[in-house]
Amino acid sequence: MDGQLIAFTGVAAGMVAMPGADFTVVVRNALVSRRAGVACALGVAGGLLVHTALAVAGVAAVLTAVPALFRALQVAGGAYVLYMGVRALLALREWTAGAGTEADARTEADAGADTGTRRFAPLRQGFVTNALNPKAPVTFLSLLPQFVPAGSPALPRTLVLALIVVALALVWFPAVAVLVDRLGRWLRRPRAARAITAVTGGALTALGTVLLAEPLLAA
Known part of the structure; x- marks a missing residue:
């Protein structure tokens, strides 16, 4: 593997690991x-695959x-992220009113989370959360060319970079x-689970508000 x-790989690892909506939804x-978490994680990776494919094809330039x-996609x-955050906070309110034991807490978490009871909902949720991030394709479009050596074929190299991500x-x-x-x-104990749900729901709500406000205020 060459220096570039x-x-x-180091830059991409930092981008992938950076806490954000993807991380919060997976948690x-x-x-x-575990199955729901891994399925959601695979959905996030699927969304990244879409973004990198767009960057490789140059469609992201559009x-x-x-x-x-771009603003429509931002909105x-x-x-969507704001919707998930509000749903989490609403589920937390219902949970706080009715949950009493660890088993009850697990049941409420299953019922209140956006995953619902449908088998592919976590996968879809991870995919949509990542795929609807409008900044990702622009980021890849601007980042990938920086690591293509001068004089080398751009397409094969860009494909390698995309696959690394x-x-x-x-x-x-x-x-x-x-x-x-x-x-x-430990995390599913009623007190800990409520705290995590509150934090993740609040984080998603804040992220969604920022993402939604940016294009609306810029319009």
């Missing part, structure tokens, strides 16, 4: 079950060239889900 690939799903389209992404996501987010699940006995 090593440098890019919330992992509190329900988002930069057409501000209205959609912000609204997806591979890092496939390692990081499932690892987060498994770690949360292993700590599940």
Whole structure:
């Protein structure tokens, strides 16, 4: 592996591991079950695959060239993250009113989380959360070319860089889900679970508000 690939891997690892909506959604799903957390993590990686594919194809340049389209995607992404945060806080209120035991808390977490009871809901939630992030394709579009050596074919190199990002996501987010699940006995205690739900719900609400306000105020 050459020096540029090593440098890019370090930068990409920092980007993937940076706490944000993806991390928060994976943690919330992992509190329900390991399967839900890992499925959500795979959904996040799927969203990253879409972004990197767009960057490789150059389609992401359209988002930069057409501000209205970029703002529309920002609004959609912000609204979805805000929706998940509000749903989490509403579920927390219902949970606080009715939960009394650890078993009750687990049941409420299953019922109140956005994952619902549908089998593929965690996967879809992770995918949509990441795929509706409008800044990701622009970030990749501006970042990937910096690590393509002068004179070398751009497409094969960009594909390698894109695969590195997806591979890092496939390692990081499932690892987060498994770690949360292993700590599940403590994390799912009513008091701890309520605190985590409050923090993650508040974080999603704040992130969604910022994402939603930015394009609306800029319009």
